[in-house]
Amino acid sequence: MELPFAESWRIKMVEPIRPSSRQEREQWIRDCHYNVFQLPAWQVYIDLLTDSGTGAMSDRQWSAMMMGDESYAGARSFFKMKDTITRLTGFGYVIPTHQGRAAENVLFSALVKEGDVVPGNSHFDTTKGHIESRKAKAVDCTIAESRDTQLEHPFKGNVDTEMLDRVISENPDKVPFIIVTITNNTAGGQPVSLENLRQVRRVADKYGKRVIFDSARFAENAYFIKTREEGQANRSIKEIVRDMFDLADGMTMSAKKDAIVNMGGFIATRHEDWFEGAKRFAIPFEGYLTYGGMNGRDMEALAVGLDENTEFDNLHTRIHQVQFLASLLDEYGIPYQRPAGGHAIFVDASKVLTNVPKEEFPAQTLTVELYLEAGIRGCEIGYILADRDPVTRENRFGGLDLLRLAIPRRTYTDNHMRVIAAALKNVYDRRESITRGYVITEEAPLMRHFTVKLAPAEQ
Ligand SMILES: *Cc1c(COP(=O)(O)O)cnc(C)c1O
16 A cells, blocks of 8 residues: 655654643633733643744754854854855855844845835735835735635735736836745745746846845745646755746845744845945844854754755655645635645635624634634734724725634644644534624734734623
């Protein structure tokens, strides 16, 4: 018989986790005003809040940490990291930063100014924040297919290049660069095809513009190119990664994702002028150019992580687990953004809790129900996250209302996936009886989801 699939690693160190009782969870979630960000992590059994910085490092990464060179300037660990990045991407200039948003802050300080227009595919919220805080505009040119969760499309993260062309032609002097997020996090961890990246390059060249990749999950993106795009099946991940970056001028990176470290990030580029511009901000914001907020040991682990996670086996194990969870949801008929993305499953709460009015936040309600059911912490990517309209101060109900289940890398087993799916099924089975959601009792003016306080709507 054919041998079943199994992980491409075995486990050398474990961390105990503890299930709790429903009674305990009812108390805990009340205590934190129905906002899972406020839960102490020990009150969580399976933590799917994010895949950022929550992965498990390998034995090679831990041993590399012992080789950390903690020299203030010119540490050996920096050059090891830089050489790895240059080998993978072709970018000769590298600036370390303490995480991804810091890379955005440093580079955009040099490149983005008031009145600018930055087109891209569903800018990540920190990316958008760093554009808008400079009084520039982020224009989302993601293909329309990404907004229909039930539509199957192999590259739902793609850029609508006709729209991109139009945006640049209407603002020829206001576009400092195009930014392509790989994979497209906000659209559901959806990949961008190599063909689409080539089309973006063509549009950029037509107008003499440069292209940045927001690269947090570039390796997962390369995996999808290999497994879904015509003519790519027999190529190595590293070959595909190089082809991708050959189409860009620079990158920002949150190493907490595809470099599988707990903290870290960087900027890389092929252009000296971008490097010189970013340098001026890197030193005051992050630190000297050969550490930028990172320890020597962390740069060592980052270098090894990048190398390991651009190998097929590691990525195959990871994506297989996300797809395994998706297959269980398929079995139970639970709707999510299709096909499953690279780092998470996004359950379509508006299609599950159809009796909860949108004013009572269905995705947040589903997040709380899943926690109450089994101590699983997901995250609302919906109407609460969308904040209020800056002008009318009305809630924004125009987008999708999703429960994100982000899967940390190399952290949980397929048995945990079975628990997650079963818990969701239990909630799904009683969905008709869930008719009321939550109302906001306290909220911050911006990025309210982290600190918002809620109360059950029926009271
Ligand atoms: C996480 C993320 C960022 C920001 O990185 P941090 O390390 O969290 O600061 C930027 N872009 C994308 C696509 C991300 O997923």
